[in-house]
Each structure stands twice: as C-alpha cells, then as structure tokens.
Amino acid sequence: MSTANSLLEAFKKTKYQVSGHGKRDIQILKSALQELDGQQESDVYGKGQIIEDFQVKMAKYLGKDTAVFFPSGTMAQQIALRIWCDKKGLKKVAYHPLCHLEIHEEDGLKELHHIETVLLANQSRLIELEDVLSMEEEVACILLELPQREIGGQLPDIKTIEEISKYCRKKGIKLHLDGARLFEILPYYQKSAAEICSLFDSVYISFYKGIGGIAGAILAGDKEFTEESKVWKRRHGGDLISLYPYIVSADFYFNKRSSKMEQYYKDAKELAELFNSCHSVSTMPIKPVSNMFHVHFHAPKVQMEPLLLEIYEVTGVGLTGYLNEVTEESCSYEVSIGDQYATFPKERLKEVMQLLDMKIKEMKHLNS
Amino acid sequence: MSTANSLLEAFKKTKYQVSGHGKRDIQILKSALQELDGQQESDVYGKGQIIEDFQVKMAKYLGKDTAVFFPSGTMAQQIALRIWCDKKGLKKVAYHPLCHLEIHEEDGLKELHHIETVLLANQSRLIELEDVLSMEEEVACILLELPQREIGGQLPDIKTIEEISKYCRKKGIKLHLDGARLFEILPYYQKSAAEICSLFDSVYISFYKGIGGIAGAILAGDKEFTEESKVWKRRHGGDLISLYPYIVSADFYFNKRSSKMEQYYKDAKELAELFNSCHSVSTMPIKPVSNMFHVHFHAPKVQMEPLLLEIYEVTGVGLTGYLNEVTEESCSYEVSIGDQYATFPKERLKEVMQLLDMKIKEMKHLNS
Incomplete structure (x- = not known):
C-alpha cells in the first residue's frame, strides 16, 4: 500500500x-428519515408537496421569487449560465480561473452548451472590481464564487460585490452566485442570505458542504428564469421521478446546522x-x-x-x-x-x- | 375541482x-434502508463498494463487461447515443417516433448533443427489419425500445431483433437497447437478460418501473464505452457525490421483484x-x-x-x-x-x- x-x-x-x-455513511440518510411519516407521498417529476414546500422555503431564505431543487450544482450552474446566455443571445460568460465549472466538470459547459469563457483575475487571487471594469470582451453573465474555494475560501469585501453588482446591472450583464458555501460566509459578512443574494440575479446553493446533507442543490431566481431551468433540468436528465431522498435530508440538516x-x-x-x-x-x-x-x-x-x-x-x-x-x-x-x-x-x-x-x-x- | x-x-x-x-411514499425508501448497517460508507463520486458492487452485479446480470449507475435513464441514454455518434463521427441516430428521447425529454438529445434523428416505423406499429433495411440515411446507432411502451408495450418477435442485430453489426451500426422494462419482457421471450442484451452493443435498464425502486438507471456495455459514459455523466451533472439512496433501493427491490x-x-x-x-x-x-x-x-x-x-x-x-x-x-x-x-x-x-x-x-x- x-x-x-x-x-x-x-x-x-x-x-x-x-x-x-x-x-459519510448511510446513517446520515437513516437519521434524516427517522422522524418522517412513511406515508408522506413522493415528489413526482418536480411536483408534489415534498419538493414544492422545500423550494418555497429556500426561495424565501434566499430572498428570491422562486427556487428549483436540482440533483447537483454542476447541473444547476451550467443551466443558469445557459439561460442567461440564451437571453442575451451571446454564448460567453466570465468567471475565476479556478471556478468549479472550469476545473471540475469535464468541460460540461463547453461540451454540452458551447459557451465560451473569459477568465477573470488569476489563480492566486480573488476577482476584484478592476478585473470586471477592464474586461475587454462582452459577456452575458459573470459568476462569482463566495467563498473562492480553491484559494482557501477567500472572500472579497462586501463593497466589492456591491460595486460589481451595480456595474453589471448598468451594463446588462447578469450576475450569478456560486453559493455552494453561502451559509458558511454569512457570519463573516454579518448579513442574511437574502441580503447577499439581492446583489445577484441567480444563485445556487449546495446541501452537502456546511449543511452536511447527502447531495442536491437549489437554483433560485425570478420565475421566468426558474421555469426555464426546469426545462433544461429535464434535458440534462435531472428531472428524476423522485428527488425526495436528497430533499428530506437537505431539509433535515438545514434545520439542524444552518444556525x-x-x-x-x-x-x-x-x-x-x-x-x-x-x-x-x-x-x-x-x-x-x-x-x-x-x-x-x-x-x-x-x-x-x-x-x-x-x-x-x-x-x-x-x-x-x-x-x-x-x-x-x-x-x-x-x-x-x-x-x-x-x-x-x-x-x-x-x-x-x-x-x-x-x-x-x-x-x-x-x-x- | x-x-x-x-x-x-x-x-x-x-x-x-x-x-x-x-x-410511491417515503416508506419505499425506509423499507429499503431498514436492514442496512448505518455504518456502511457512502459512495463518493462514483467510487466505493456500495456503487461498485452493484455495478458489477448488474453487468453480470446483463452479460456485459461493465455497468455504470446513473441518476436517470434520460441522462444515460442521451450519453449512450452521444458516445456512439462520436465514435463514428456521425451525429445521427434512428429510433421509433414514440421513443422516450423524442417525446419526453424536451429534446435534450438535440439541444445538448446536436444529434439528428431518423424516425423508423410509425406511431401505430413496431420497428420491423424492413424499416431498418430500407433506411436511406446513414446513422451511427439504432435504438430499440423493448417493449415499445407508448403503443401498449408491444414486442417484436425475437427473430426480428436477431436479424436487426446481425444487419447492424454487418453495417457498423451500433444497436442500443432502451430496456427501461427489460425485466418485464423476459418471461415472454423465455430468455435471460444476458441473452437479450447479447444482441445489443449497449443497454439501459431502469429501477422504478417493474422493479419499483425510487429512481436510477444502469448503463452497460464494454469498458471503453462505460468509461466514456462516466465523463459525460460528470458533464451532465449526474456524477453526484452520493447516489446510494437510489442504489440501495434499486438493489433491495431488484432482489425482491426481479423473480x-x-x-x-x-x-x-x-x-x-x-x-x-x-x-x-x-x-x-x-x-x-x-x-x-x-x-x-x-x-x-x-x-x-x-x-x-x-x-x-x-x-x-x-x-x-x-x-x-x-x-x-x-x-x-x-x-x-x-x-x-x-x-x-x-x-x-x-x-x-x-x-x-x-x-x-x-x-x-x-x-x-
């Protein structure tokens, strides 16, 4: 060995x-199920109380109109960027060189969606306002990851995010939040999730990092955006007949650990x-x-x-x-x-x- | 109302x-978990005993070299067709007009993979050998769905499948089995799953139809094919950190109902x-x-x-x-x-x- x-x-x-x-053993799931009534009905292809209630709860928590549960963040984020690209008629987005989509997804964004990427900042530091202001190419969307995991989970100050957000709105660039670890950064900013998310057009959160669930993600935004995301979720093969094993555990550990x-x-x-x-x-x-x-x-x-x-x-x-x-x-x-x-x-x-x-x-x- | x-x-x-x-209530999952040791480790991004053992078991059952667990058949089948298209350098496949990919997947195959389709037979009958022989366009792969669900679950006789298989091999066309209901047709043909699958290059099976599991699918074929399918699984956002809630229930209900x-x-x-x-x-x-x-x-x-x-x-x-x-x-x-x-x-x-x-x-x- x-x-x-x-x-x-x-x-x-x-x-x-x-x-x-x-x-990460089976007990994680067993514990989440223990108190639940076995007669509770499964979700069926994105419908049903078990999924709809959780989506409403998360939309409210994030301060967005609507939210959709996805099996993975990989799926949710590619779809978010695709929707913003289609809306603008421009298949180009910008993000950090160590963005999850750039280094961990076998180039799904490029191979499946044919979206070009502009890399902001460099591998050793955060994206700053200056990087956005000096970007020469036009893009449909900028993705910010808070915290920037691959450089130890660093964070820009809130003013930087506010200024990037303001600039993007002025320029008609959509701003997407990779909030895989959004819960984890709220104490540093001393802000609510909704306050942070108000600076972004769309947001993804994960349930198996700080929350410690089994898998699964939420994608949130306005109704037009999330409705379109459901169509792409089906295309990706993510509209499973039942997602409840992930939903019930996401909810259980959210209640247990978000505070x-x-x-x-x-x-x-x-x-x-x-x-x-x-x-x-x-x-x-x-x-x-x-x-x-x-x-x-x-x-x-x-x-x-x-x-x-x-x-x-x-x-x-x-x-x-x-x-x-x-x-x-x-x-x-x-x-x-x-x-x-x-x-x-x-x-x-x-x-x-x-x-x-x-x-x-x-x-x-x-x-x- | x-x-x-x-x-x-x-x-x-x-x-x-x-x-x-x-x-379809939560009890389905609770029952599948009941006898399992809570200390059993989760799969992690496609690795670990819980997923690997089940993949080996299913590969053996289907008489294929290797098998990969997927969250959904929608994902597994698009990927199968994509691999065969890439291998041939021709983005065209043939299937029945009421194929799942044609009518239930929001055109994922076309929107994500840009694969063209040739429709064989018509909405009221099965694909026959003659439909394949008289196909004018060249394709990389033909998909057969056994049974053809949307026309009541009809089946061709085994000789037809054998002849289509032989013809495809001669012509260098890959033959893929949509076996969402493969278990269910074995009594009619009086054949094993492996005998049926030997006529196909790749096969997908589902665990929530006759088997009555929660969700999930297996895609099986030779090692080169399944290794490539794992790369696409990640691109689609299907390589979840943990798929075990579907795997343990697939295994539980397979053992309970396949006979x-x-x-x-x-x-x-x-x-x-x-x-x-x-x-x-x-x-x-x-x-x-x-x-x-x-x-x-x-x-x-x-x-x-x-x-x-x-x-x-x-x-x-x-x-x-x-x-x-x-x-x-x-x-x-x-x-x-x-x-x-x-x-x-x-x-x-x-x-x-x-x-x-x-x-x-x-x-x-x-x-x-």
Whole structure:
C-alpha cells in the first residue's frame, strides 16, 4: 500500500477527526428519515408537496421569487449560465480561473452548451472590481464564487460585490452566485442570505458542504428564469421521478446546522491560529473568513505523510486523509469545520499541534 | 375541482388498486434502508463498494463487461447515443417516433448533443427489419425500445431483433437497447437478460418501473464505452457525490421483484382478458406480452370519468387515476401489473368488470 493510501486508512481509523461532520455513511440518510411519516407521498417529476414546500422555503431564505431543487450544482450552474446566455443571445460568460465549472466538470459547459469563457483575475487571487471594469470582451453573465474555494475560501469585501453588482446591472450583464458555501460566509459578512443574494440575479446553493446533507442543490431566481431551468433540468436528465431522498435530508440538516455557521467560523479561526503557531505551517487565508481554510506545510509531501501518520497513531487525532503536492517543497489540504470540532477535547488538539511543531522542526533539522 | 382531478383523488382513496406496487411514499425508501448497517460508507463520486458492487452485479446480470449507475435513464441514454455518434463521427441516430428521447425529454438529445434523428416505423406499429433495411440515411446507432411502451408495450418477435442485430453489426451500426422494462419482457421471450442484451452493443435498464425502486438507471456495455459514459455523466451533472439512496433501493427491490415478472405477466394476461370481455373496451395489445398494456374505452373521456368514479365508489376498487383522450370518441390509460394485483380478492375484480360492462352499455344506449 502506498503512503497516500495509508494516510487515508490511518485517518479513517482515528478516534477524533478535526474537520467535517463525521463519516459519510448511510446513517446520515437513516437519521434524516427517522422522524418522517412513511406515508408522506413522493415528489413526482418536480411536483408534489415534498419538493414544492422545500423550494418555497429556500426561495424565501434566499430572498428570491422562486427556487428549483436540482440533483447537483454542476447541473444547476451550467443551466443558469445557459439561460442567461440564451437571453442575451451571446454564448460567453466570465468567471475565476479556478471556478468549479472550469476545473471540475469535464468541460460540461463547453461540451454540452458551447459557451465560451473569459477568465477573470488569476489563480492566486480573488476577482476584484478592476478585473470586471477592464474586461475587454462582452459577456452575458459573470459568476462569482463566495467563498473562492480553491484559494482557501477567500472572500472579497462586501463593497466589492456591491460595486460589481451595480456595474453589471448598468451594463446588462447578469450576475450569478456560486453559493455552494453561502451559509458558511454569512457570519463573516454579518448579513442574511437574502441580503447577499439581492446583489445577484441567480444563485445556487449546495446541501452537502456546511449543511452536511447527502447531495442536491437549489437554483433560485425570478420565475421566468426558474421555469426555464426546469426545462433544461429535464434535458440534462435531472428531472428524476423522485428527488425526495436528497430533499428530506437537505431539509433535515438545514434545520439542524444552518444556525451553527457562526460557531464553525469561530472554530476555524481558532484552529488556523494553532496551525500558524507551528513551524513551517501556514494557513490560507491566515485568518479564515468562513468555516474553511487550507493548511500549507512548507515541507515535501513524501515527508509530511509519514509524519502525519505517526501523529495520528500517537494521539488518535486525524487531521486529513490526503495531501496535495503544491511544489516539490510544499503540500496542502483543505479544512472545513463542522460538528466534529466541538466533540473533541481541546487538550488533545494542543498536544497534536505541539507534536506537529516538534516533528517538523526535527525533520527540517535533519534535512538541513 | 375538475372531473379529471376528482378521478385522481377518488382513485387514491380506493381500498384496492389494480395496477402497480402501491403508493410511491417515503416508506419505499425506509423499507429499503431498514436492514442496512448505518455504518456502511457512502459512495463518493462514483467510487466505493456500495456503487461498485452493484455495478458489477448488474453487468453480470446483463452479460456485459461493465455497468455504470446513473441518476436517470434520460441522462444515460442521451450519453449512450452521444458516445456512439462520436465514435463514428456521425451525429445521427434512428429510433421509433414514440421513443422516450423524442417525446419526453424536451429534446435534450438535440439541444445538448446536436444529434439528428431518423424516425423508423410509425406511431401505430413496431420497428420491423424492413424499416431498418430500407433506411436511406446513414446513422451511427439504432435504438430499440423493448417493449415499445407508448403503443401498449408491444414486442417484436425475437427473430426480428436477431436479424436487426446481425444487419447492424454487418453495417457498423451500433444497436442500443432502451430496456427501461427489460425485466418485464423476459418471461415472454423465455430468455435471460444476458441473452437479450447479447444482441445489443449497449443497454439501459431502469429501477422504478417493474422493479419499483425510487429512481436510477444502469448503463452497460464494454469498458471503453462505460468509461466514456462516466465523463459525460460528470458533464451532465449526474456524477453526484452520493447516489446510494437510489442504489440501495434499486438493489433491495431488484432482489425482491426481479423473480416475480412471470407472475406479473400472467396477471396482465388475465386482467386484459377481463377487460376485453366488456362492452366497448379493448386492450392494446389484445394479449399482453409483458406486465403492461393499454386499456382503450371506446367512449368519450368526459363520459368515462364520472362512470369510473362511480365504480370506484361502489366497489372500492381503483382502475386508474387518469384518462388520456385518444379521439373525441375514445380514451385510454396504461396498466402496469405489480404487487398490488395479488393482494386483491378476485371476486371484487369480477364485480368491477360486470359493473363496467353494464354501465358502458347503459351509457351507449343513452347516447344512441
């Protein structure tokens, strides 16, 4: 077995895991169903109380006219951009170079919808107003992802979003929110979801990140937009006869966790501070602005893997199941704080950090 | 409330319902999960034991190298046709005018994949060998749907399929099976699924028709084909982080019902005979070849609705929740036999049929 696989296996066996809500096992679904009346009727091709009620609830939460439940964000967002492109008669959109659609969807937007993309900003920083103002090509829509996940979950200040929104409205450019982690950023902005969403024409949210559901997404906007999205949902093969397994779990965990984002955010700041006090470890961002951040080890992946393995064995605490190589001399992984963090003795965490600090120092000493 | 809505409401309230497996309620999922260990891990983006084991099981059942689980048949079939088109470098396929892709998918195949279609046979009959032989245009793939649902679930004889298959292989045309109801036709052909599928290059099956699961589909074929289908699944937004709610229920109800298709088929023939003995009622086909058939009333929909309503009230037996207008003078609905039929006293059914016969005669008498 490679060390990479060993790290994942060892991580899974640890008693305490620092991030997340716990194992993604079938119990997640069983718990969501437990209290529900078995006689409740299934949704049928997008109709029925179980789906319609949840759509109304989410539309209200997001401050939009209407909302549609989708099996995935990949589907929902391609469709959102397609609708805005068709409306303008221009198949071009702009987004960040590390946008989910650009790097995780096998180019679905281009292969299925033939939409061209303009990349704003660069791989190491956020989109700023200046990037939008200096864009030379005309586009139908700009997608903003809040937080920008692939750079550690960074956020622009609210003024930047307001100015981009204002500019887009003036120029007839639609503004779409990739809000996969929208819940998670509300404590930082100290705003409601509806207040953030009011700056956007359309918004997508996910139920298996901070909310910890099973899968599924909501796409929200005005009625004309969401009605058209239903037609595309059917074309994509997403208009399933029954989506309720995802809907009931989305609703259950939304009710359970949407009010806990403030705590996750505080926990993330606390944990990042602990990491930043260790030798050759830093977090991106230094001070998190949501429940997430990236941990960067300024040491080679091949050396960090056995080091982490040893820490897991000694302490029973798991930090991560994988490491991404950033350069030959550094590696990183993502932290998303969830329910696990609170279940966990703080002394244990300090012990882990002291050990991490000490072992990296030792390693660096041996290397030099 | 319109009579149409009343018919559905009255149908839902009946004690006995002649077709189907019973209500599509949350209990379907709860029952499938009941015996499962909550600690079983979720699939993660198409990987993990829960999805891989089921895919292997279905590949074996279908006699294909590999199989991929999809959230829907709409997605799976568009992708199958796209792969065959790309392989040949020709964006054209042939199928029946009442093919699911032609009439139920908002033209996804054309809008997303830009694939042209050639329609074989016509709306009132099956595709025969002659239709294939006389096709003037070159196509990459032919889709056959067994049974042809929209004309009552008719089937060609096995020799026709064998000859079409042989011809397609000779000509380098791929043959794809829309096997949404494949389980249901095996008793008629007295063949295994693998024997039928050996005549096709790719096959899709569904888990919420005769099997009575919640949603989901399998697409099977050779390894090159299924690997490519996974890339398109991601592009379509169908590569969900977790598909297990559909997989565990597909597996549960496959185990429960795949061996019961012979019984459903016998029941369908029995029930069709009862209908055909009533005045101005006929079934399509006259003698079913699977668990399904269409019931045609040679009387106007507006007259049949209140007549059925009355029968439901008197007997407590529900036949259908809707009627489709065929002409001004006739209407129809679909029957799919499932577990319900056996739960149900036969005398009750005869009573219903006598009443139906009598009431239609009365109505016809009054009309004339």
